[in-house]
Amino acid sequence: MARTPRLIAAASGGGHWIQLLRLRDAFQGFDTAFVSMFDSYRPMVEGHRYYTVPDASRFxxxxxxxxxxxxxxxxxxxxxxxxxxxxxxxxxxxxxxxRLTGARTLWIDSIANSERMSSSGRLARKLAHRTISQWPEVAAAEGVDCWGSVL
Incomplete structure (x- = not known):
């Protein structure tokens, strides 16, 4: 009997986390584990495994x-x-x-990046199987897809 495929849904705090939570319905059919930076977010995904990672800055x-x-x-x-x-x-x-372990990867650039893709998103574009922007104009300029906004 095949086990339910596992998914890691990860986001830093604040708006990134809120956008990820709004995608929960899309995770149906997966055994989902959530990852963020604050233990206080754990109750928001009760019934799922939850992990924390430390924060880091590109600087x-x-x-x-x-x-x-x-x-x-x-x-x-x-x-x-x-x-x-x-x-x-x-x-x-x-x-x-x-990528290194064979998982399919999706980077959804934040809705806050309305004029250009984030620097992390530009790097993710080179690493992820799929990188998308939530703004059609940004997607066209960056050569990525736009599937609409998470809001």
Whole structure:
């Protein structure tokens, strides 16, 4: 008997997390584990596995080492078939590890990036199986798809 495919849904805090939560219906049919940065978010996804990762900034590359190490442990434990993230930069670790482990990966650039793709999104475009923008004009300029907005 085939087990339900696993999915990691990851986002940093604030608007990235809210956008990810609005996608929950799309995760039907998957055994979903959620990842974010704050333990206080755990009750929002009750009934699902929940993990935290530390924050990191693109301005402090050393900060990515603890994020990557934690992401490696999570991906090894979950063995996801797919990884979906609404960003931000620390979630690039999940995209990279997903590629390395054979999981399908999707980066959804934040709705806040209405004039150009985020710097993390531009990097994700090179790593993820699919990168999308929530703005048609940005998608056209960046050469990615637009599937609409999460709002």
């Amino acid at each position: 402090d590359l050393k900060g990515f080492l603890p994020v990557f190490w934690r992401a490696l442990k999570i991906v090894a434990r979950e063995r996801p078939r797919a990884i979906v993230t609404t960003g931000s930069a620390p979630m690039l670790s999940f995209i990279l590890l997903g």
